[in-house]
Amino acid sequence: MSQHHPSAHPAHLLVLFGAITAIGLFAVRGDNGVAGDLWPVGLATGVLCLVSARARLGALVVLFAIAVLTMWWGGRPLDVAWGLAAGATLGSWVVWRLTCGPLGQWTRLVSDRDFLRFLLASISGALLAGVVAAATSTVTGWGSPALVALATGVAHLACQLVVVPFFLRLQDRPSLASAVETAALWGTTVLVTPLLFASGEVPALVFLIIPTLVWGAMRVAPRQALWQVGAVSAVGITMTMLGYGPFASGRDQLGLGGYAPNLFAELFIIACVLAVAPLLLNVGQQVDSARDAVAEDDNLNQIMESAxxxxxxxxxxxxxxxxxxxxxxxxxxxxxxxxxxxxxxxxxxxxxxxxxxxxxxxxxxxxxxxxxxxxxxxxxxxxxxxxxxxxxxxxxxxxxxxxxxxxxxxxxxxxxxxxxVTDRVRAQESLIEALDAERRAVDRLRQIDQIKDDLLSTVSHELRTPITSIVGYVELFEDGAYGQLNDRQLAALGRVTANSERLLTLIDKLLTLSRVQDETLSLVDEPVDLREVVRTGYDVAADESRTRGLDVHLELPPVPVPFLGDVDMLERVVVNLVDNAIKFTPSGGRVAVCLSATAAETVLEVSDTGIGIPADELELLFTRFFRSSLAKEQQIPGSGLGLSISRAVVELHGGRLDVASSAGAGTTFAVRLPRSRDGHAPAADALPQPNGSARRVGPVGPPRRGLRPSAGRLEADPRGRASCDSPAG
CATH class of the missing domain: 3.30.450.20 (PAS domain)
Incomplete structure (x- = not known):
């Protein structure tokens, strides 16, 4: 998530500019031909972090001017001051740009990745400042270009690493140390640091301060630990510049001349930051992880204790x-x-x-x-x-x-x-005995069902494998793999298989609906002939009609109806609509399935003379798990998922699913699909060959009375479409 610092108040910026000027005048002292002064580039980068995007260019100009004036006032030749100031300003801009991003959106320093980005940004800014300083030395003849570049780059790196983190968002971690421990920590820092830098006999002694810094990184709040590093850095560099400490009094054995004191002091500061910062962040991450783990355990215990x-x-x-x-x-x-x-x-x-x-x-x-x-x-x-x-x-x-x-x-x-489940069994048996017992049983069952509903979303996909295994074993029993079965046993196994298939269908609908809701249902588009899609879906769903005496008609156009879509999903729509029409139509009723096409769209109508849908329930018809009041009254089974899935599939194909119905007058569903999607329409010669050439499946004939559009059905498309002489009208 992007995080931005609010723009700083003008008074705060004036204070920062004043601090940069004062520190710059103190850091640049005399023209001794030695570079590497610790000019406050870290504060300059902090200014860029705080100003708004519109004021950033103006801030860069002001920083450049301050850098030129302080360096020239401190004794640098004017041309040298211009060059070094340009390097300092550009280096600060690079550090800001790489640390905070092009829009200043990355202002956090809470993870190892954040620190790595900040470290690389600081190194890049220091390298750029060093290159500009070397070029300045070469052009002006001031100092040795290599030493000038080295001293300038190290000084900039040290300053950026110590100062810039104060302008970034740190971990929100409270101090782990008590007040006494914090006082002891700061007392050790304040007392030990000057003593170690006051002695120039044993330079290695100054590194004894690092354990104190590590102590602070592990125990106190992040910003407090940074202040501790800043205090050690300020004492060390100030005493070195004033000629005290092991770095000022040590012998130059590397031929660095006047560069040696500040260079070694700055390297010491860099070592302190690199020792403390990663540890500081890792401690914070471990504290956060431990806090999250405890919270997770608490939540889990609360859930289990509340169940x-x-x-x-x-x-x-x-x-x-x-x-x-x-x-x-x-x-x-x-x-x-x-x-x-x-x-x-x-x-x-x-x-x-x-x-x-x-x-x-x-x-x-x-x-x-x-x-x-x-x-x-x-x-x-x-x-x-x-x-x-x-x-x-x-x-x-x-x-x-x-x-x-x-x-x-x-x-x-x-x-x-x-x-x-003991109470559930007893409650179910007591439903016949008394109303009061029924109320208690219902309350108990509601509690249990609520628990199971809460688990449904996480376990439904796990049900497919065990149910499939059950079906497989039933088939083995039916095939005689475990011995011959009598007719009564085979009938019982048939019921097991039928109910298992019903469960698998319900699970498949639940998973498909979940993919629709999560917007993860993807289509496998290919050229198809919608006649074959409708014919296949019709054949799958129409078997039941033959045992119930329904008059079911299918009418298809004489020519291919090319479409670019997902065959399986489209067939599922046809199966759902035809299956619903058959299921909700009483014996002796009529169902008509008609596919027609115009230049603009293809229309599939599925009409029936069934129980219909009350007008006030039509708006809820495509809601998941919704079942009409008439279906419930007549105890017609169903999951209430097919229509919501069908509508989603149709809409994914760029179409729409309409419905017209009223109670007792039958229902008509109309699937309207565009002839082309995204400007593409498959040619008829690109379609797969049909399995057969029959145009009609099932009895066909003239329109039947009671299935015309005027009888509570969808009105004709005002744009006009091919005439359909099936019972669907």
């Missing part, structure tokens, strides 16, 4: 109880102290384990039975298991067990979730 209708039991790898939710305490009657550290075997009667072992085909052993619950999801997901409550009563729970693993994939424990 009083579900028992959640956590165990270690050996099955000893480590977590016992309030729901488990409520359902089983045990207190937390009574079960911690004990085996979950205490909740199950040996006879129940024996019965489960026989049903699952495993050894009569508690561990073997529980292992099946873990390893075979089609058994473990919601399989009934009887629990012994504290009062001795046996309750039936729908139980599932999930294995928990550590980072190395080893089993670290198990999570057992169970839903007490």
């Amino acid at each position: 009083l209708a579900v028992a959640v039991i956590g165990t270690d790898a050996q099955g000893r109880i480590t977590f016992f939710s309030p729901g488990a305490q409520r359902l089983l009657g045990y207190g937390l102290e009574e079960v911690l550290g004990k085996s979950t075997r205490m909740f199950h009667d040996p006879a129940e384990i024996t019965a489960q072992a026989e049903a699952l085909g495993v050894a009569d052993d508690f561990g073997a039975v529980m292992q099946v619950f873990v390893d075979i999801p089609r058994f473990g997901a919601g399989r009934d298991l009887k629990y012994l409550c504290k009062d001795g009563e046996q309750r039936t729970h729908a139980t599932s067990i999930v294995r928990r693993t550590d980072g190395h994939g080893r089993t670290s424990g198990y999570v057992i979730t169970s839903d007490d």
Whole structure:
């Protein structure tokens, strides 16, 4: 997310410009032919971070002018001052541009990636300033170009690394240190730093200050740690410039001459920043991660503790109880102290384990039975298991067990979730006995259904595999793979297969609808003949009509109807509309499916003489899970998903799905698709060859009375379209 600093108040900018001028006059001292003065380029970059985009060019001009004047006033020749000032200004602009982005949108310094970007930006700005300084030295003959470039670049890098972070957004992390620890930290910094820099005998002693800086980075708030680094840097560079400390008094063994004191002091500052900044950020990230982990654990515990209708039991790898939710305490009657550290075997009667072992085909052993619950999801997901409550009563729970693993994939424990279904059974039986018992049962079922509704979105895609496996095993039984079955058993298996297929269809609709809502449903466009699409969808859906005595008609144009679209999705629309028409039309009724085309659009009409839809419910018809009041009254099954999916598919193809209906007068759905999408329309010779040449499927004939558009149906398109002589009108 982009984050911008608000534009600074003019008074604040004046203070910054004044500070830059004062520090610049102090840092540049005399024309001794030595570059590397610690001119405040970090503050210059900070000004660029604070000003608005419109004022940034003006700020650069002011900074350049201040740099020229302070360097010239400090004793630099005017031409040298111009060159060094240009390098300082351009270097600051580069650091701002690479750190904060072209629009100043990156103002954070909270992660390793942020610090790497800032470090590379500071190095780039220092390199540019060094190159400009070398060019200035070459042109003016002032100093050695190589040494001038080195000293200028190192000085700029040190200043940028220390100062610019104060103008960026840091981690919002409170201090971990107490007030006493913070006072001790600052006392050590204030006292030790001058003492170490006052002694010039052992230069390596100054690096003893780094542990203090690391201490601060790990314990205090980020901005406080930066102030600590800034204080050490200010003391070190000031004492070095005044001729004190190991860097000012040390011997020049590298032939750097007058460059050596400031150069070594600046390198020391760079080392301090590079030691502290990454640690500071990593500590903050670890604190944030730990805080998030604690919050996540708290949220998980709150969720499990608030689910009083579900028992959640956590165990270690050996099955000893480590977590016992309030729901488990409520359902089983045990207190937390009574079960911690004990085996979950205490909740199950040996006879129940024996019965489960026989049903699952495993050894009569508690561990073997529980292992099946873990390893075979089609058994473990919601399989009934009887629990012994504290009062001795046996309750039936729908139980599932999930294995928990550590980072190395080893089993670290198990999570057992169970839903007490005993009350549900008793409540369902008591519905006939009394209204009061019915109310209690409904309330209980509503609680359970609400819990299951909450889980629907996360587990629906997991249902396909176990149900498919069930269908596969049923087919093996039907094929005699496990022995011959009698007619009664085959009929029972047929019902299992039919209901499994129904569940798979519902799951497929749910997943498709989810993809539509998430806008992840993509089309596989290819040239198709809409006649073949309609014919195929009609054949799939029209089987039921033959057993119910319905008069179902299909009429297709005599010539191909080319279209660029997704065959599977379009066929699904046809199946949904024809299936609905057949399902909601009583025996002896009529259904008409008509495809027609004009130069502008193709229209598929599906009409029926069914129960119709009340006019006040038409606006809700394409809402997911909506079912009309007439369908509910007549107990016609359905999921309420087909029309919402169909409308989404049609709209993805650039068309629209219209409906006209009234209660008791039948219904007409019209799919209107453009002949071309995005200016492209497939040619007829590019279409795949049809499987057959028949133009009509099912009985055809003159228009039937009661299916005309004037009888509560869609009105004719005012633009005109091909005449359709099917019963759909």
